[in-house]
Amino acid sequence: MSEKAVNKNLPIVSKRLGLPDAYKLETYLATGGYDGLKKALQMNPEDVSNEVMKASLLGRGGAGFPAGRKWSMLKANPVKYLVINGDESEPATFKDHDLIELDPHQIIEGVVIASYALGVNQAFIFCRGEFALGLERLQSALNEAYDYGAVGSDIFGSGFSVDLVVHPGAGAYICGEETALLQSLEGKRGYPRIKPPYFPAVMGLYNQPTVVNNIETVSNLPWIIQNGGDAFAAMGQDSSAGSRIFALSGHVKKPGNYEVEMGKVTFRDIIFDPEYGGGILDDLELKAFIPGGVSAPWFGPELLDLPLTQEAIASKGSMLGSGSIVVFNESTCPVRAAWRISKFFYRESCGQCTPCREGSGWIEKIMHRIETGSGRMEDIELVLDVCDNIAPGLTWPPKQTTICVLGPSIPSSIVSAVNMFKQDFVDHIEKGKCTFGK
Amino acid sequence: MGHLSEEVLNKARILLEVYPNKRSALIPLCHLAQGQDGYLTPEAIIEIAELVDVTPAEVRGTASFYDMFHLEPVGKHVVAMCTNIACMLRGADELLEHAQEVLDVGIGGTTQDGQFTLEEAECLAGCNNAPCVQVNHRFFGPLDNDGFDELISDLKSGKLKDIVPEHGVLNRVERQHGLKATPDQIQAERDVMESAKKERLAKKSTS
Ligand SMILES: Cc1cc2nc3c(=O)[nH]c(=O)nc-3n(C[C@H](O)[C@H](O)[C@H](O)COP(=O)(O)O)c2cc1C
Numbered sequence: 001m002s003e004k005a006v007n008k009n010l011p012i013v014s015k016r017l018g019l020p021d022a023y024k025l026e027t028y029l030a031t032g033g034y035d036g037l038k039k040a041l042q043m044n045p046e047d048v049s050n051e052v053m054k055a056s057l058l059g060r061g062g063a064g065f066p067a068g069r070k071w072s073m074l075k076a077n078p079v080k081y082l083v084i085n086g087d088e089s090e091p092a093t094f095k096d097h098d099l100i101e102l103d104p105h106q107i108i109e110g111v112v113i114a115s116y117a118l119g120v121n122q123a124f125i126f127c128r129g130e131f132a133l134g135l136e137r138l139q140s141a142l143n144e145a146y147d148y149g150a151v152g153s154d155i156f157g158s159g160f161s162v163d164l165v166v167h168p169g170a171g172a173y174i175c176g177e178e179t180a181l182l183q184s185l186e187g188k189r190g191y192p193r194i195k196p197p198y199f200p201a202v203m204g205l206y207n208q209p210t211v212v213n214n215i216e217t218v219s220n221l222p223w224i225i226q227n228g229g230d231a232f233a234a235m236g237q238d239s240s241a242g243s244r245i246f247a248l249s250g251h252v253k254k255p256g257n258y259e260v261e262m263g264k265v266t267f268r269d270i271i272f273d274p275e276y277g278g279g280i281l282d283d284l285e286l287k288a289f290i291p292g293g294v295s296a297p298w299f300g301p302e303l304l305d306l307p308l309t310q311e312a313i314a315s316k317g318s319m320l321g322s323g324s325i326v327v328f329n330e331s332t333c334p335v336r337a338a339w340r341i342s343k344f345f346y347r348e349s350c351g352q353c354t355p356c357r358e359g360s361g362w363i364e365k366i367m368h369r370i371e372t373g374s375g376r377m378e379d380i381e382l383v384l385d386v387c388d389n390i391a392p393g394l395t396w397p398p399k400q401t402t403i404c405v406l407g408p409s410i411p412s413s414i415v416s417a418v419n420m421f422k423q424d425f426v427d428h429i430e431k432g433k434c435t436f437g438k
Numbered sequence: 439m440g441h442l443s444e445e446v447l448n449k450a451r452i453l454l455e456v457y458p459n460k461r462s463a464l465i466p467l468c469h470l471a472q473g474q475d476g477y478l479t480p481e482a483i484i485e486i487a488e489l490v491d492v493t494p495a496e497v498r499g500t501a502s503f504y505d506m507f508h509l510e511p512v513g514k515h516v517v518a519m520c521t522n523i524a525c526m527l528r529g530a531d532e533l534l535e536h537a538q539e540v541l542d543v544g545i546g547g548t549t550q551d552g553q554f555t556l557e558e559a560e561c562l563a564g565c566n567n568a569p570c571v572q573v574n575h576r577f578f579g580p581l582d583n584d585g586f587d588e589l590i591s592d593l594k595s596g597k598l599k600d601i602v603p604e605h606g607v608l609n610r611v612e613r614q615h616g617l618k619a620t621p622d623q624i625q626a627e628r629d630v631m632e633s634a635k636k637e638r639l640a641k642k643s644t645s
C-alpha cells in the first residue's frame with residue numbers, strides 16, 4: 001500500500017462492527033458507549049456544535065455537505081426537528097445497514113448529542129423498511145436507552161429532554177432524498193418537494209425547521225465529542241476530514257465495508273490490498289469501477305491511483321457520493337451494466353417531473369434493446385440525446401431540470417458506458433446479440 | 439367487529455401517540471396490518487383511514503406508492519431477489535432464472551400451494567453477500583443454485599421459522615417508552631434547560 005494507512009485512531013465509526021453483540025446496551029457500555037453523550041451534556045450546546053464545526057465532518061449521505069454548517073443554518077424556532085436518514089437504497093451502498101444492525105446505540109448516542117446541540121426535543125430515525133432486523137435492533141436499543149436514561153426526559157440529570165422515534169420506510173429509493181423522506185414521514189407518498197421554499201432547515205417536517213443527517217454522519221459524533229473536533233480534522237486530507245466507510249462490491253475477492261482515513265488510501269489500495277478487497281475476482285483484469293454509487297460517472301483503471309477524497313474524485317469528473325465502489329472485471333458487459341442501472345432509475349423515478357419520468361423509461365427501453373441485440377446504430381446517439389434532455393450539456397455535475405437530483409443522475413452511467421466502451425455498443429448492434437454471452 | 443386484532447390495535451395506539459401528527463403513523467400502521475394479513479386488505483385500509491383521520495382512498499393511494507405494501511394476497515414466504523448491479527455482477531440474473539424454474543412461477547407470481555411469492559428486488563443493501571435474497575425481509579446470501587434450493591426446502595420444512603417470521607416488519611419488538619410529550623411538558627423541559635444552562639454559565643464564570 002502507498003503509505004501504510006494505519007492511523008491509531010481507526011476504526012472510528014465501525015469499531016464495534018466485529019463484535020458479536022454490540023447492539024446490546026451491555027456491550028455498548030463496556031466499550032465506551034454513552035461517554036460522548038455524558039461529556040456533551042456537561043458542555044454548552046453551542047460548544048458541542050463548535051466541536052462538530054471544527055471537525056469539518058462532511059455529511060455521509062451522498063452530497064457531502066459539512067454537518068457543522070448545516071446545523072448553523074437551522075432556523076431559530078420554538079419547534080425544530082432532527083431526522084436521521086437511514087433509508088439507504090443507493091445501489092451497492094450497504095454501510096448504514098451494518099451500522100443499524102450492529103451498532104444501533106452509537107446512532108442513538110449521536111442523535112441525542114446532535115439534538116442537544118441543536119436544541120431539538122423530538123427526533124426521528126427513518127430506517128429503511130426492508131431492514132426488518134435493523135428495525136428490531138434499533139427499537140430494542142431505543143427501549144434500552146430510555147431505560148438507561150440516555151433518551152427521554154431529563155437525560156442523565158442534565159435537564160435536557162428529547163424523544164426519539166424509529167420510523168420504518170416502506171420500499172422506495174426516492175425516500176432517501178431528504179424532502180421525499182420528510183413527506184414519507186408525514187405519511188404521504190414520497191414525492192420530493194421543490195426547493196425553494198422547502199429547504200428542510202427552514203421548512204422541513206410539518207413545515208418546521210428540520211435537520212436531516214445521515215446515519216454514518218451522526219455515528220461519528222460520540223467520537224468527535226470524546227476526542228475533540230481537532231483530532232478528527234487532523235485526519236484526512238483537504239476538505240475530506242476524518243475517516244469514512246467505503247462499501248466495496250462487485251468483482252472483488254472480499255466485498256465489504258472498510259473504514260479508512262480519507263485521502264490516505266487510493267482506489268488501488270482498497271480494491272487490491274489483502275486487508276481490503278483482496279484483488280479482482282477470478283484474477284481477471286480490472287475493466288472499470290464506479291467510484292461513488294450508481295449516480296456517479298465511472299472510472300477506468302488509469303484512475304486507480306486517485307486518493308479517496310472528495311476533491312480528487314471531483315477533479316476527474318465524478319463523485320464520492322455514498323461511498324460505494326463497484327468493481328467490474330473484464331468479463332463484465334458494460335452495456336448490460338449501464339442498462340441495469342437505467343432500469344433501476346426507471347423503476348424508482350417518482351414520476352413528478354417529465355424529463356425524469358419519461359426519460360428514464362426511454363433510456364431503459366433503448367439500452368435494453370441494444371443489450372439484447374435488437375438495437376440500431378442510431379440508438380447510441382438517441383440514448384445520449386435523451387440523456388441530454390434530462391441533464392442539458394451532459395456536464396459534471398449535471399445541470400438540473402427537475403425537482404430533485406435523481407433525474408439528472410440517470411445519464412451518468414449511460415454516458416460513461418458510451419464514452420468508455422463505444423465499441424461494445426457497436427458490436428452488440430452489428431452482431432445482433434450481447435457479445436459477452438449474456 | 440373490527441378487522442384489525444386487539445393486539446394490532448394496541449400497537450397502533452402506541453404509534454398514534456408518538457407522532458406530533460397522526461397521519462405520520464399511516465405507514466407504520468400499514469406495516470402492522472400487513473403483518474396480520476400478509477397484505478393490505480380493503481377492511482384494514484378502511485380501519486387505518488379511520489385511525490389516522492384520512493379517507494381510505496388516501497391510505498390506498500399512499501400505500502400503492504411503496505414497494506413493500508401488497509394490495510393483493512401473497513404467499514406465505516415472499517422471496518425478493520436482488521438483481522441490481524452488485525448482485526448482477528455476481529450472478530443474480532442466473533439465480534433468478536433458476537428460482538423461477540424451481541418454484542415454477544414467474545416474477546411476481548405465487549406458487550399454487552400459496553407458499554411462495556417471487557419478486558425481483560432493487561438493491562437490498564446486502565451487496566457484501568451478493569447475490570442476496572430476502573425472505574419476508576430477512577437476509578440470505580451469498581446464494582448459488584444449491585444454496586437457493588436448500589433455502590427453499592428449509593422454509594418448507596419450517597426449519598427457519600424463528601429466523602423468518604410471517605409477514606410484517608414491526609411485529610416482534612414493541613416501543614416501550616417515550617410517548618409524545620404535551621406542549622406543556624415540552625415548555626417545562628425547555629425552562630429546566632434554560633435554568634440549567636444559566637447555572638452552568640454561572641459556574642463557568644466563578645471557576
Ligand atoms: C435520489 C436520492 C437518494 C438519496 N438517498 C439517500 C440515502 O439513502 N441515505 C442518505 O443518507 N442520504 C440520501 N440522499 C441524500 C439526502 O438527500 C441528504 O442529502 C442526506 O441525507 C443528508 O445527510 P448528510 O448531510 O448527513 O449527508 C439521497 C439523495 C437523493 C437525491
Ligand code: SF4
Nearest residue numbers: 350352353356402407
Ligand atoms: S427528478 Fe425524478 S425522482 Fe426527482 S422529483 Fe422529479 S420525477 Fe421525482
